[in-house]
Amino acid sequence: MEKKNCNRRMALHPQSMCPAFGGLRVLMRIDGVQVCMAADQGCLYGLTFVSHFYAARKSIVSPELMNVQISGGSMIDDLRRTIDEIARDPSVRFIPVVSTCVAETAGIAEELLPRRAGNAEVLLVRLPAFQIRTHPEAKDVAVATLLKRFGSFDQPRRPRSLVVLGEIFPVDAMTIGATLQKIGVESVITLPGSALEDYIEAGQAEACAVLHPFYERTVSLLEEKGVKIVRGNPIGANGTAQWIRRIGEALALDSSSVEAVAGEEAGKARETMAGFSKMRGKVIVAGYEGNELPVVRLLLEAGLDVPYASTSIAQTELGEEDHKVLTMLGTEIRYRKYLEEDMDAVERYSPDLVIGTTSLDSFAKERGIPAIYYTNNISARPLFFAAGAATVLGMISGLLERKEVFRKMKEYFEG
């Protein structure tokens, strides 16, 4: 009872980074962008820091927004003045006005902001943490807001054109491009994109392949506009074949070429995975990127035991297939997880390897369990098709083989 109460208190601690970061990552990578941020100075400091390191090495411009400005009612005027100052630079083509917790609590009336300034489009993107709980979901809000404003949905659809939605490793983008070309896809737009034109042209695509389960707002907008949605991703042998077939169906491509490529790619992935058939181990996957469950699917398909997996996002309709497969294969899943739940899982399952957040990894390492950071190790590697399976399983196999080193290290330091 005492332990339960203690955990409940601990669970009140912040569990993830500021959600607005996810939106900034999407927005700051667009060419010709200059973000104007409506944020408290403390938030601004933190978000400038992470944006430099993890987004685009660009600065954020912001009017001063402290109690005086909020209670004095000058926030909108301050923002308009800042937008005008940014727009003096003719090379700026896009000014997203990113509104975070404090500004959203005070309230920003969109109609009081300009839609254009100088050479730039101006767009309000609302990213308060009290509505958008995690950084993956903030990426969805940013993409949906961009598409709603710029998507050319009123133009005729381009036949055999596809939007691929989800941030992926560059090698994966290349493999996806090559495979889609083989089955007859004529144009591919990858979102989140680095040009405003990507968002404009995405409106004319026939279908959208959603690689990550948290793009719910974007998917609902695209569905409303008549764009076909392809669920799933080319991870593991079964997932790869299914994904290729679904794209073929959505774009009405030649079924024999689609079937040939689906069989070929699934065969390559299966062969790669067979190379790891001797690999055994119990792995816990606990990230906060929102794309953890397809990774677990790959590990299960390769014969590993994954008793527990967790993610920061909520359970979504887009992730339902993975949820069913994982649950059927015995993985306990936690959505909107707390660090305390992950720690509890490490103790209950005594895994051979943890692929987790930094705090969970420290917890596991203190117990002599090998642990790696999900974001740096999974998100920074190819994951799709046979090449992805080879890279991810190769890394995991190496770690499982060396797990004794962690135990010896623990003993050495304790000794």
Ligand code: SF4
């Ligand atoms: S108050 Fe809101 S905007 Fe500021 S750092 Fe926290 S979550 Fe982010």
